[in-house]
Amino acid sequence: MIITQVLDGATNLGKEIKISPKSAVLKSKEGCKIEFNEPSVMVKISVGDGEAVLLMSDVDFTSWRAGEAEARCPTFRQFQNEFLK
Numbered sequence: 001m002i003i004t005q006v007l008d009g010a011t012n013l014g015k016e017i018k019i020s021p022k023s024a025v026l027k028s029k030e031g032c033k034i035e036f037n038e039p040s041v042m043v044k045i046s047v048g049d050g051e052a053v054l055l056m057s058d059v060d061f062t063s064w065r066a067g068e069a070e071a072r073c074p075t076f077r078q079f080q081n082e083f084l085k
Contacts, residue, residue: 003053005042013043014065017054024079 039058044051056064063069074082 003042008039017071019073020075022075022077023073024076026079 034055036055036057041056041058041061043054045054060069064071
């Protein structure tokens with residue numbers, strides 16, 4: 001995994017996020033890229049000897065942390081119904 005970023009600060013998550021075992025998991029082929037054209041937040045998650053990341057815009061992070069927005073992970077069935085019609 002290659003992460004290119006310019007840090008603009010660091011803080012703690014501030015709230016708990018629960019991820020259901022029924023959450024949709026999407027696999028990407030090699031070369032997948034995600035680019036934010038606005039300030040963003042990255043949460044590093046240790047997985048065995050590797051790592052995963054949770055990415056979101058700074059606006060979404062700020063509103064979620066303030067209790068103004070809810071974080072939820074769609075189940076695979078919900079993902080199928082919404083995006084794979």
